[in-house]
Amino acid sequence: xxxxxxxxxxxxxxxxxxxxxxxxxxxxxxxxxxxxxxxxxxxxxxxxxxxxxxxxxxxxxxxxxxxxxxxxxxxxxxxxxxxxxxxxxxxxxxxxxxxxxxxxxxxxxxxxxxxxxxxxxxxxxxxxxxxxxxxxxxxxxxxxxxxxxxxxxxxxxxxxxxxxxxxxxxxxxxxxxxxxxxxxxxxxxxxxxxxxxxxxxxxxxxxxxxxxxxxxxxxxxxxxxxxxxxxxxxxxxxxxxxxxxxxxxxxxxxxxxxxxxx
Amino acid sequence: xxxxxxxxxxxxxxxxxxxxxxxxxxxxxxxxxxxxxxxxxxxxxxxxxxxxxxxxxxxxxxxxxxxxxxxxxxxxxxxxxxxxxxxxxxxxxxxxxxxxxxxxxxxxxxxxxxxxxxxxxxxxxxxxxxxxxxxxxxxxxxxxxxxxxxxxxxxxxxxxxxxxxxxxxxxxxxxxxxxxxxxxxxxxxxxxxxxxxxxxxxxxxxxxxxxxxxxxxxxxxxxxxxxxxxxxxxxxxxxxxxxxxxxxxxxxxxxxxxx
Numbered sequence: 071x072x073x074x075x076x077x078x079x080x081x082x083x084x085x086x087x088x089x090x091x092x093x094x095x096x097x098x099x100x101x102x103x104x105x106x107x108x109x110x111x112x113x114x115x116x117x118x119x120x121x122x123x124x125x126x127x128x129x130x131x132x133x134x135x136x137x138x139x140x141x142x143x144x145x146x147x148x149x150x151x152x153x154x155x156x157x158x159x160x161x162x163x164x165x166x167x168x169x170x171x172x173x174x175x176x177x178x179x180x181x182x183x184x185x186x187x188x189x190x191x192x193x194x195x196x197x198x199x200x201x202x203x204x205x206x207x208x209x210x211x212x213x214x215x216x217x218x219x220x221x222x223x224x225x226x227x228x229x230x231x232x233x234x235x236x237x238x239x240x241x242x243x244x245x246x247x248x249x250x251x252x253x254x255x256x257x258x259x260x261x262x263x264x265x266x267x268x269x270x271x272x273x274x275x276x277x278x279x280x281x282x283x284x285x286x287x288x289x290x291x292x293x294x295x296x297x298x299x300x301x302x303x304x305x306x307x308x309x310x311x312x313x314x315x316x317x318x319x320x321x322x323x324x325x326x327x328x329x330x331x332x
Numbered sequence: 333x334x335x336x337x338x339x340x341x342x343x344x345x346x347x348x349x350x351x352x353x354x355x356x357x358x359x360x361x362x363x364x365x366x367x368x369x370x371x372x373x374x375x376x377x378x379x380x381x382x383x384x385x386x387x388x389x390x391x392x393x394x395x396x397x398x399x400x401x402x403x404x405x406x407x408x409x410x411x412x413x414x415x416x417x418x419x420x421x422x423x424x425x426x427x428x429x430x431x432x433x434x435x436x437x438x439x440x441x442x443x444x445x446x447x448x449x450x451x452x453x454x455x456x457x458x459x460x461x462x463x464x465x466x467x468x469x470x471x472x473x474x475x476x477x478x479x480x481x482x483x484x485x486x487x488x489x490x491x492x493x494x495x496x497x498x499x500x501x502x503x504x505x506x507x508x509x510x511x512x513x514x515x516x517x518x519x520x521x522x523x524x525x526x527x528x529x530x531x532x533x534x535x536x537x538x539x540x541x542x543x544x545x546x547x548x549x550x551x552x553x554x555x556x557x558x559x560x561x562x563x564x565x566x567x568x569x570x571x572x573x574x575x576x577x578x579x580x581x582x583x584x585x586x587x588x589x590x591x
Contacts, residue, residue, distance in 0.1 A: 169364030181353025184345030
C-alpha cells in the first residue's frame with residue numbers, strides 16, 4: 071500500500087507543475103498552486119483560460135501530461151479512491167440519473183462515499199436546503215437554484231476535506247447567490263477548504279481569501295483580492311480600463327486583456 | 333460505513349457498499365425504463381404469435397428456431413438499441429462525469445450498468461420462452477429452462493458487446509441511435525430472410541455465422557441436446573469470439589468524457 075508523502079500540514083491541496091493537453095492544444099501549462107486548510111481559494115480566468123481543465127486534473131477527470139496533484143498528503147495517482155473520497159465536487163454542468171428521485175440520488179451518492187443515511191437524516195438534509203417537499207421529484211424537474219442547492223448538498227454529503235466548485239453561481243439569481251456564499255462560509259467553518267472557479271469578481275472579492283488569475287493555461291497572479299488590487303493598480307493596462315477607483319475586475323481585465331474569448 | 337455528520341474523511345469507502353449503491357440506482361433506472369423493456373418483449377411476442385401456424389414453422393426451420401429467433405430479436409433490441417442509447421445519452425448529459433469524481437472506479441460503474449442489463453436480458457428471455465413454449469405446445473424440463481438461461485446470458489452478452497462497441501466507437505447519442513437501428517435491421521434480416529435460404533447459399537452461410545445465426549443455432553441446439561452437433565459447438569465458439577472482439581472494441585475505445 072502506498073504511504074502518504076511527507077505532509078505539509080498547512081496545505082490541503084498542492085498542485086505541482088501541472089500541464090494538461092488535448093491533442094496538440096495545451097490547456098494548462100505548468101501550473102503550481104497550494105490551497106491551505108480552511109481557505110477559500112478562487113480561480114479566475116476568461117473563457118478557455120484553463121480553469122476547468124485544471125480543476126478536471128485535480129478531480130481525476132483528465133490525466134495531466136506532467137505534474138502532481140497531492141490532496142491531504144496523498145498523490146491522486148497513488149490512491150485515486152482515497153483522494154476522491156476526501157474531495158467533494160460540483161461540476162460546471164451537473165447531471166444525475168434522470169429516473170432517480172432526489173431521495174434516491176442522495177442515497178446513491180451517500181453510498182458512493184461510504185456514508186450511511188437513514189430516511190430521517192435525508193429529510194433533515196433536504197429541509198436544510200428547502201427541498202423537503204421535492205423529495206420524490208427527479209432532478210430535471212427542479213429549478214436552476216434548486217438543482218444547484220441539491221448539487222452542493224450531494225458534493226458535501228461526506229463532509230469532504232476539500233470542496234471543488236466549478237462556477238457554482240452561474241445562472242443564479244442574487245438571492246440564491248447570497249445563500250450559496252453563506253453555505254460556502256459554513257463549510258469552511260466546519261473545517262473544509264474550498265477551491266472555486268468563477269467569472270464573478272464580486273464573488274471572488276466577497277468570498278475568497280486568495281485568488282489566482284489564470285490565462286492561456288498559466289497563472290498570471292496569485293494574491294488576496296486586496297493585495298491583487300494593490301499590486302497591480304499602477305499597471306498601465308489596469309489604469310487604462312479603470313473607471314474611477316481600481317477594482318478587482320479592472321485588474322482582471324488589465325492582466326488578461328479586453329478581447330472577448332469563446 | 334461512516335455515519336453522516338462525522339468529521340472529515342480519512343479512509344477509502346467500502347467497495348461492496350459502493351457497488352450496491354450503484355447497482356440499486358441502475359436497477360431503479362431500469363424499472364423507470366420499463367416501457368422500453370416491455371417494447372423489447374413485444375417484438376418477440378409478435379414473432380411468436382405470427383408464426384404459430386404449421387406452414388410458418390416449417391418455413392422458419394421449426395418451433396425451437398422460432399423461439400430462438402424471437403429471443404434473439406428481444407435481446408438485440410434491448411442491448412443494441414436500449415443499452416447502447418442509454419449509455420450514450422448518460423455520457424452526453426454528464427451522468428458518468430459526475431460518477432467519475434466519486435471514489436467509485438470506472439470498472440465498477442460499467443459493471444453495474446452491464447449487470448442490470450444482464451438481468452433485463454434474462455427477464456426478456458424467460459418471458460419469451462415461457463410464452464413461446466405455451467403457444468407452440470412445447471414442454472420444457474427444468475434442465476432445459478436452466479440451459480435457456482445459460483444460453484440467453486451468452487446471447488445477451490453477444491448483443492451487449494455489439495452495443496458496447498457502438499458506444500465505444502461512436503460518441504453522439506443520435507449517431508449511436510442511427511447506427512444501432514441500421515445494424516439491428518441488418519442482423520434481423522439476416523435472421524429471418526438469410527437463414528431460410530431465400531437469398532441463396534452464400535447469404536445463408538453468412539447468416540448462419542452472423543451473431544444472429546450463431547445464437548439461434550446455439551439456442552435450438554441446447555433445446556435439442558440429443559442432436560447436438562459440431563455446428564452447435566462451433567456456434568458456441570463463434571459467440572465467444574463475437575463477445576471478445578466487440579467487448580474489446582467497446583472497452584478499448586470507450587470514452588467517459590462528454591463530447
